[in-house]
Amino acid sequence: MTARVGVVTFPGSLDDGDAARAVRIAGAEPVRLWHGDPALHGVDAVVLPGGFSYGDYLRCGAIARFAPVMETIVDAARGGLPVLGICNGFQILCEAHLLPGALTRNQHLHFRNRDQFLRIESVGTAWTNTFQPGQEVLIPVKNGEGCYVADPATLDQLEAEGRVVARYIGGNPNGSQRDIAAITNSAGNVVGIMPHPEHAVEELTGPSLDGLGFFTSVLKHLVGAPA
């Protein structure tokens, strides 16, 4: 049975189609979820895609967090549902307090799109278990507000618990503290990542195929998970 992975569309979501494509290429069935519909339609995992939900005029993710679908997702995530937030999705997860810290304006104040090397720091999550510890991957980054900040105690705790999932290497594109590109919750089922793995799943359109690992990981996770 193929796993069903939900991809949420908020008003202003942009990379929802790409995330669904990545899910499909990874071998799962993408299920499109609508922000106004609280039902998760029996999906096994959820991707919150990139974009500018609600225009992101106030703070990125601030408004999306109140969407009906988010209430269900927050509960399900606390119950262990694998959730991957990419870029805007990461911001939404922080705003919804599923992940600690916040994403602020890039320190150089510009939107920046480039191919970015990352080091996978934690392979113990639902979304990174097919990577090697310390593996270096090449994935596009594109954001205006991707600078990860948290207070020193939180940062220390993330490091100590192995919850920094990926770090920027070869230059930090946005000024994130401790070069953090991705983090997870303490259970390892919720991951937020600033760069876009869904843009690195096809030779023709991506700088690498490295992004695919995030999507195949969740399938592996689901196979291993008790039903």
Place this chain on the structure above:
Amino acid sequence: MTTHPDPVRETPEVAPVEPRAAADVPPAAPAAGSAPADWAAGVDTVPRAGGTPGELQPYAELGLRDDEYERIRDILGRRPTQAELAMYSIMWSEHCSYKSSKVHLRQFGEKAPPSDRLLAGIGENAGVVRVSDELAVTFKVESHNHPSFVEPYQGAATGVGGIVRDILAMGARPVAVMDPLRFGAADHPDTARVLPGVVAGIGGYGNCLGLPNIGGEVVFDPCYQGNPLVNALCLGVLPVNRLQSKAAAGPGNIVVLMGAKTGRDGIGGVSVLASATFDEGSEERRPSVQVGDPFMEKLLIEACLELYDAELVVGIQDLGGAGLTCALTETAAAAGTGMRVWLERVPLREPSMEPHEILASESQERMLLVVEPEKLDAVLKTAEKWGVWATAIGEVTPPAPDGQPGRLVITWRDHLVVDVPPGSLVDDGPVYARPMREPADLILLQADRAETLPRPADPEALRETVLRMVASPNLADKTWVTEQYDRYVLGNTVLAQPEDSGVIRIDERTGLGVALSVDGNGRYARLDPYHGTKLALAEAYRNVVVTGAKPIAVTNCLNFGSPEDPGVMWQFAEAVRGLADGCAELGIPVTGGNVSFYNQTGAAAIHPTPVVGVLGVLDDVANRVPMGFVPRPNGDHDQLFLL
């Protein structure tokens, strides 16, 4: 943001005129009486205009010439009302009527090679070409030069927004943008204001819409100091049978305004038309800067596409430069029908707006739909689903019994403020064959040949020259700009910067794709506008060909100085002739474009800057040829040829 639950037939408080009346007895008189000589609730009405033929009107301030104003009076058989005057002044402006360029642009059609791919050509919102049995693409480049000089961020942002709506109106999903840009000297302080704002605006809007930026140009030259050029191109894809029409066909159909509320954006031009009751300090309330809301546009795109797929609209037109005026008259004129509009139903951002302001407003993110009455509910529901306003503001009326086109009849709170033949605004505008003269300095310029320049004589001088060239802003790396644009979104970008063309996959199953390049060289065109334009075409054509694509269509944006200057007009005529001839020689049609005149500071015009976009087809994007050398498996080597 909710849908306005206000279908035309159910607004009791205004007791509208029977829609048919407009058609049966043109020109229609409203039921409501307005004392002819008085301002009716602060507005100038048709009866009042009939009763006060001698009233002075600020037509000259609105840019209309004496003879143009006389023609309006002839057409109407009376003086125009304020609202009508505003409408004619906008529609007969250079920007909307192409009155100086029309006689030249005809060549694009006349010299064009026959093409069985062309589904919509010049005159439509954007040209549409078939690329397979099922799919067509549409693309167009447009300028937003002056607004981008005044307010770089918003000017550039709304430039992107405008061209995207053009593409959307054809029935296409917008899938990529490009941005040919020209700035003054790189080290001029004002360039430090304009360039970052323009780039941030293009990025801010395009990124927020989720459209990959797949190419463009950044050129610096002092001639653009007071007139930067901000051209924006959009590419869209549609199933062949989803092509939309702008014609307001079908009397009885409902006219729906969808998208943002209407405010006083961009009405600076008609602000001289303050009514008698208008209060002090009104100037401040008349911004000519339009502010874009890309989030609203994104919702508008999704809502429109859903309407197309469900076949819920008969006709559609974007609201651009001339706002509601242009959309109402063009849709009606295209169908030969009339239209009855209740202007007070237009959702306003500022309740105090007057009829001529509502008609002239350039508020962004709006579309005009023509909908069959029984489908109105479904249209409003779709709008509501996407959280955009949609309001029934009028109804299509039949042509006159004798077959003459119908009339556009607009009331505002029961007062008849507009009663015009729509075609008179759209098609019967003035057309000028302006005087042309080769610029007097051209011979001198041409005589000053490159051969007379000093050449590097020794290795040291050569080194100097190379370093100077490498450091010149026009040759330097453009990453600072391109990094601010999302080129990955939608996941179909096969080639983008730093490639010669952008390549977009448009069909994931077959690998079908298109390549696009935009090029121009104002310095060449200044020296020889005819050949300079051909060179721009040739460059874009080559850039497309080298990716492995077959060029099939051309778009262009012609950026020039004042058409009232015979030297500029000559440059323009030569450029158009060059492009038309070049296209004939290469066997591809011009499918659309845009003319931007008056890029001029005082007497000094910019270099004539025709920007040419060429689109090509790749049957399978997997076969595209990238710029760099691709490492071959098992040590094979590429062979190099210089053609």
Place this chain on the structure above:
Amino acid sequence: MPRVVVDVMLKPEILDPQGQAVANALPRIGVSDVASVRIGRRIEIEFTGEPDLDRAREIADKLLANPVIEDFTVRLVEADETADARS
């Protein structure tokens, strides 16, 4: 030490997509009695010496506000006042 606060708001007639987005989101958090929301910038300037209102006005005019679409006001605020009021 008092500081200078510059408030920059869009001119009233200019479209404010930010404020509109927030206003539209309010019903979702159960708020229905808000007529309008406008969002602008608040800039706090601390001077090395005495706070200088004229100087601040000059900075606002040249650097902080875009006179084409924005208005600004400049005023003096007691430092501790602001800090105390924070919730």
Place this chain on the structure above:
Amino acid sequence: MPRVVVDVMLKPEILDPQGQAVANALPRIGVSDVASVRIGRRIEIEFTGEPDLDRAREIADKLLANPVIEDFTVRLVEADETADARS
């Protein structure tokens, strides 16, 4: 009708790159006596009825400010006061 103003500022310990960019640009326009610039948001809320400070505080807390990185203050401002002060 008075309106409610919510001021949202980054917490002092959070880096403010925008404010810093402005501060760094000041010497270029001949200003050298500014110690620091901080940039935040000013949100003006108009209620349909009586302005409601508690309600505004709730909105600020839930939506307008992110407590991880921001502080806010809520206060009542006379409508005309603001308008008058605009330069």
